[in-house]
Each structure stands twice: as structure tokens, then as C-alpha cells.
Amino acid sequence: MSKVAITKCDSYDQNEVDRAVQQSLELIGGLANIVKPGNKVLLKVNALMGSSPEAAVTTHPSLVTAVIKEVKKCGGIALVGDSPGNASANVRKTMVDTGFKKAADEAGGEVVYFQEAEIFDLLSPSHNKKIKTLRIASKVLDADVIINLPKLKTHNYTLFTGAIKNMFGAVPGFEKAHFHIRAPRPHEFAESLVDILELTKPHLNIMDAVMGMEGHGPTGGSPRKLGIIMASTDPVAMDAVGGHLIGYEPSQIDTTVIANRRGLGESCLDKITIFGTSMEEIKVSDWKLSTDVNRLTRWIPGFMYDLVRPLARQARIDPYIIQDKCTKCLVCVKGCPAKTINYDKERKIVEIDLKDCINCFCCHELCEYKAIKLKRSWLARKLGIGVPGEDE
Numbered sequence: 001m002s003k004v005a006i007t008k009c010d011s012y013d014q015n016e017v018d019r020a021v022q023q024s025l026e027l028i029g030g031l032a033n034i035v036k037p038g039n040k041v042l043l044k045v046n047a048l049m050g051s052s053p054e055a056a057v058t059t060h061p062s063l064v065t066a067v068i069k070e071v072k073k074c075g076g077i078a079l080v081g082d083s084p085g086n087a088s089a090n091v092r093k094t095m096v097d098t099g100f101k102k103a104a105d106e107a108g109g110e111v112v113y114f115q116e117a118e119i120f121d122l123l124s125p126s127h128n129k130k131i132k133t134l135r136i137a138s139k140v141l142d143a144d145v146i147i148n149l150p151k152l153k154t155h156n157y158t159l160f161t162g163a164i165k166n167m168f169g170a171v172p173g174f175e176k177a178h179f180h181i182r183a184p185r186p187h188e189f190a191e192s193l194v195d196i197l198e199l200t201k202p203h204l205n206i207m208d209a210v211m212g213m214e215g216h217g218p219t220g221g222s223p224r225k226l227g228i229i230m231a232s233t234d235p236v237a238m239d240a241v242g243g244h245l246i247g248y249e250p251s252q253i254d255t256t257v258i259a260n261r262r263g264l265g266e267s268c269l270d271k272i273t274i275f276g277t278s279m280e281e282i283k284v285s286d287w288k289l290s291t292d293v294n295r296l297t298r299w300i301p302g303f304m305y306d307l308v309r310p311l312a313r314q315a316r317i318d319p320y321i322i323q324d325k326c327t328k329c330l331v332c333v334k335g336c337p338a339k340t341i342n343y344d345k346e347r348k349i350v351e352i353d354l355k356d357c358i359n360c361f362c363c364h365e366l367c368e369y370k371a372i373k374l375k376r377s378w379l380a381r382k383l384g385i386g387v388p389g390e391d392e
Contacts, residue, residue, distance in 0.1 A: 002237035002266040003028050006277040009210050009229045012053070012062045017229070021066040021206065024231035027275035034203050034233075035145050037075030042143035043067055043109070044202065046151045046166050047082035048218060049368050050089065050097030056211045056223035059149045061099030063208045063229070067147060068107035078109035081139050083172040086366050088334050091115050112139045114172040125198045126262065128191055130183040140170040140200055148202035148235060152209040152226065152242050154217035154290035156361040156374070157186060158193070160243045161218050163205040163235035164255040167196050180337035180360040190254035197235060197255075198264060205235045207242060214246070214288040216374060219365050221288070228282055236265025237272045244269060245279060246287035291317050291361075291374060316377050318354050319364050325371035326350055332363035332372060 005027035009020035025031045035041055045059040053060045068078040080103070084094045091113050095101045104111045114137035121133050140146065150166035158165055168176065183189045207230040215221035226245065232238040236259045240250040250256045250267040260267035269279075321332075326349070333341045333350060340353040341363060352363070364372045 002232065002234040002272045003275060004230055004232040004234070004237050004241045004272055005275045006241070006279070006282060007229050007231075008227055008277055010227055012060050012210060014062050014065060017060075017062040017210075018066045018069065020229040021063065021070060021231075023276070024206065024229055025070060028231055028233065031070050031204070032074050035071055035074040035076040039074075039076045039144040040142065041071045041076040041078050041145045041147060042112070042140060043071075043078060043080045043147050043149055044140070044166065044169065045080060045082050045098075045100055045149045047094055047098050047100060047169070048085045049366070050084070050094040051219070051368060052097070053099050054223070056151070056153070056213045057219050058098045059151050059208050060210065061103035063149060063206065064100055064103040064109075065107045067149065067206060068104065068109040071147070072108055076145065078104070078107070079112045079139070079143065080104045080109050081112040081114055082169040083114040083137065083176075085176065085362075086331050086335055087174040087176065088331070114139050114169070119172060119175075122199055124192070124195050126191060126195055128195055130188050131179060131192045131195070134171065134192070134195055134199060135175045136170050136196070136199060137172045145204070146200060146202040148205040150205065150207050151212070152207055152246070153213035154215060154221055154246070154288070156216055156218075156220075156291045156364060158190060158253070158255060159290050160239065160246075160248055160253045160256075162207060162239040162242045163202070163232075164197050164239055164259055165193060167200050167202065167235075168193055170196055170200050177335065177337040177362070180358060180362065184358050184360070187254045187258075190258055193255050194258045194262060194264065197259060198262065202235060204231070204233055205238050206231045207238055209242065209245075212246070215290070216364065217290055219368070220370055220373075221290075224287065226282065226284065228277065234265040236260055236267050240267045240269060241272060241274070241279065245283050247284065247289055316359065317374050318357065318359070318377070319352055319361060319372050320375050321350055321352060322371050322373060323349055325369055327369055327371070329369070331366050331368075335362055335366045337362060
């Protein structure tokens with residue numbers, strides 16, 4: 001039976017986080033059973049963009065500090081790394097802005113940069129026809145132990161981002177964009193995310209859920225306190241529990257369903273043993289969940305999809321640019337997988353061609369200035385699809 005430890009943690013005060021991490025690890029058997037002296041231990045953080053820790057977009061550096069301390073107690077060599085969502089971002093600056101570089105330096109760890117290392121091409125373990133080969137950073141594959149440090153957040157495309165989705169960072173740079181083009185439907189994209197999980201196999205997962213994100217995650221939502229840190233050797237069980245705590249059932253999250261089906265972890269809540277604080281004590285009933293733009297078509301077979309797509313696109317949610325907030329940084333132009341965002345030099349504005357938009361919401365995710373919002377069509381509003389508020 002899979003185990004998930006839930007430990008209360010009211011703030012990011014370092015002593016408080018140290019205590020919560022220690023307690024969580026003890027509840028699932030201790031870190032010494034996983035990390036041995038001399039092991040190269042990769043702490044796979046969420047460094048989606050170079051935002052401050054207070055924005056609740058990235059793993060909080062106090063968690064990184066606490067885990068490095070525990071790794072060193074076991075005699076391990078702590079390495080901290082990830083690949084930002086913006087492929088053209090300065091990865092070194094990202095690791096500074098998020099606080100990861102300072103945390104690693106002060107606690108005795110080392111930051112590693114996935115984009116600057118060798119990349120290996122690995123065949124899909126599921127023989128995925130959409131994405132047959134996955135490009136994984138050598139820093140991930142070379143580690144003796146991987147400790148996955150996700151942030152609990154909603155996600156406009158996958159609905160929930162936790163332990164499984166966090167391993168997407170093992171794919172460096174512009175390689176991430178290819179996933180959205182080759183696997184444009186959410187469940188197809190989820191199959192490839194689970195491929196990455198199966199190839200990387202994190203040994204331990206410690207989730208930062210002290211402050212999570214609700215609404216239009218993973219970057220455009222609002223920080224919200226859940227007040228816990230979770231630990232588990234089973235990333236599927238962790239996501240099942242984390243999603244349940246904010247209002248999702250495991251059956252709603254494609255990555256959780258697919259990973260369970262492949263035998264990579266447990267998604268049935270009745271088969272997961274909770275240690276520490278009970279789920280009933282923590283569960284939130286009014287967490288603002290993410291947009292499910294593909295709700296109407298998610299289970300339609302591929303051969304029928306093209307037939308119903310014109311109708312389904314009437315119930316759509318589209319990104320749009322608030323020109324007054326746009327800084328013309330062109331991150332959205334460079335990061336759009338479908339290349340439907342362009343900069344008009346004469347008018348000096350950035351525009352989205354919605355005709356060819358694949359609704360992956362990468363532009364919304366990558367805009368650190370929150371200049372890209374989501375707007376529901378009249379039918380999407382009528383059907384109750386999406387998160388009310390921004391487009392009201």
C-alpha cells in the first residue's frame with residue numbers, strides 16, 4: 001500500500017520547514033533508506049520562471065534548504081536543478097531570482113543547469129505514437145537519487161500540476177514546445193508526461209503545499225495557503241492526495257489516471273495510507289479550480305475528433321493580450337508552440353492569431369507580467385466551462 005505523509009507547516013520560516021520535512025520523512029521510513037553516502041542526489045525543483053518565492057509559482061527555497069540538509073546528513077551530494085518553461089530564459093538568472101542559488105550555496109548544495117548539459121534521446125516506454133522519442137537532460141539521468149520537489153498548483157491545461165507534471169522539467173529548452181504540437185489534446189500530452197515519469201523514476205517526492213496556487217495556474221493564478229508539506233515515494237499517490245485536497249478527484253486528472261494504469265503508482269484514495277495529518281482536516285472546499293477547456297472533447301476517439309472539433313471550438317477559452325500591460329518582451333512569441341503569436345513592428349503590438357491557436361495556454365503560462373488573460377466564449381460561459389472572474 002502506498003504511503004503519503006502530510007505534515008502541517010504554517011509558514012516558510014526555515015525552522016518550521018526543517019521540522020516539517022524531518023517529520024514527513026520519518027513518517028515514511030526516513031531518508032537514510034533512500035540516500036546512501038556518496039550518492040549524487042538531484043533535487044528536481046519547480047523553476048518554471050524567475051519569479052519571487054512569494055508568487056507561489058515555484059518551489060519555495062526554504063524547502064530546498066531543508067532537503068539539502070537532510071541529504072547531507074545521509075552523506076549525499078545535493079544537486080539542485082530544473083529547466084524553465086521559457087526556453088530562451090537565462091537559466092542562471094532564473095535560479096538566482098527564484099532563490100534556489102542562494103539556498104543551495106548556503107546549505108552546501110550545488111546548482112546544475114539542464115540546458116548546459118548533454119541531452120539523451122530515449123524511446124517512449126509506452127511506444128507512444130505521438131512522441132516516440134523523448135529528450136532528457138543528462139543531469140537527470142546521471143543522478144543516483146532523484147528527489148522531486150513539486151509545487152501544488154492548478155494548471156489550465158492539465159488541471160493539476162504536482163509530482164508527475166514537475167518531471168516535465170527533465171526535458172530542457174525548446175524541446176518542451178514540441179510536446180504541444182505533436183500531442184495537442186490534453187490526454188495525449190498527459191501520456192507523454194507519464195512517459196517522462198517512467199523514464200526518470202523519482203525516488204522520493206516532497207511537495208511544497210504551504211502556499212499553493214488556485215485559479216488560472218500554473219503562473220496566472222493566486223497564491224493560497226494550504227499549510228502542509230507532503231512526502232511520498234509514490235508520485236501518483238501524492239498527486240491523487242494533493243488533487244483531492246483542493247477539490248479534484250483522481251479520475252479527473254489525466255496524468256494520475258494514466259500513471260496508475262501503467263502501474264507507476266496508486267491513484268485510489270482507499271488504497272493510500274495517510275500518515276500524520278488526516279485529509280479531512282486539511283481538505284479545502286472552495287479552492288478555485290482551473291479552466292477545463294477540453295471537457296467536452298477529452299474522451300472522444302481520435303477518428304471522430306475532427307468531426308466534432310468545429311462545434312467544440314464554439315465552447316472555447318482563448319488567450320488575449322492586455323496591450324497596456326504588454327512589455328514587448330516577446331517571450332510569448334518565442335514560446336508559442338504553434339507559432340500563432342506575432343509582433344507587428346509597424347503598430348508595435350503583439351497579436352494572437354486565434355484561428356490557428358491550439359489552446360495550450362503556454363503564452364498565458366510564460367507571461368511573467370500577467371499581460372495575457374483568458375476569455376471564455378459565450379457558449380463556454382453558458383456551459384459553465386472555465387473560471388469566472390477574468391472575463392466577466
